Amino acid sequence: MELAVFILAALASVGCCLMVITQKNPVRAVLFLVMAFVAQAVLFVQLSALFVAVLQIVVYAGAIMVLFLFVIMLLNLRRDEFGKDSHSFQRWAAMILAGALAVELILVVVNRTGEATGVSTCPADFGSVESVGELLFTKYLLPFEATSMLLMAALLGAVVLAKRKLDD
Numbered sequence: 760m761e762l763a764v765f766i767l768a769a770l771a772s773v774g775c776c777l778m779v780i781t782q783k784n785p786v787r788a789v790l791f792l793v794m795a796f797v798a799q800a801v802l803f804v805q806l807s808a809l810f811v812a813v814l815q816i817v818v819y820a821g822a823i824m825v826l827f828l829f830v831i832m833l834l835n836l837r838r839d840e841f842g843k844d845s846h847s848f849q850r851w852a853a854m855i856l857a858g859a860l861a862v863e864l865i866l867v868v869v870n871r872t873g874e875a876t877g878v879s880t881c882p883a884d885f886g887s888v889e890s891v892g893e894l895l896f897t898k899y900l901l902p903f904e905a906t907s908m909l910l911m912a913a914l915l916g917a918v919v920l921a922k923r924k925l926d927d
Contacts, residue, residue, distance in 0.1 A: 765805055772798035785831045789824055796820040808886025826914065833921040 775795035782788040796819045803812035884890045895903055 761805065764801065768798045768801040768805070771795075772802070786828065789827050789831065792827075793820045793824045796824070803886070806881070806886065810888050810891055811886045814891075830917040830921075833917065 772795050775791045775798060778791040779788045779795065782791060796815055800812040800815040800820070803809075803815055882890070
């Protein structure tokens with residue numbers, strides 16, 4: 760049963776991520792990103808990291824996606840503002856790189872020996888509130904604060920862009 764849930768969640772996550780990058784409508788892309796985050800939260804639950812799974816749902820699928828939708832709707836982009844689609848070179852380069860990645864993934868799966876070499880097991884308190892909080896506010900305090908400043912700058916940038924559009 761665990762393997763079936765893992766396979767289903769992994770396929771849903773990969774499928775939704777592919778839909779995110781192929782959608783032309785940004786609102787649909789954000790909704791597929793929310794579904795990908797939920798599928799990844801299921802994977803965290805299978806790893807017994809319940810706190811991280813809840814954070815994944817509340818922070819990413821909830822708050823960040825609402826922020827993305829707010830910015831997208833505030834910018835009010837129209838099809839005529841996107842310009843002419845002249846990125847055929849980028850499309851071919853992306854297909855070649857995707858094919859190389861697929862070949863690499865297939866080689867990794869085929870050449871797997873089955874034994875875990877150099878892989879350590881997770882500690883008993885992995886993903887718990889105490890361990891995440893301790894790491895977040897001791898070892899990773901500076902990156903945590905830098906991320907909050909980056910999000911604040913992005914929010915202010917979106918407001919400035921939206922204000923400029925409304926004034927025009």
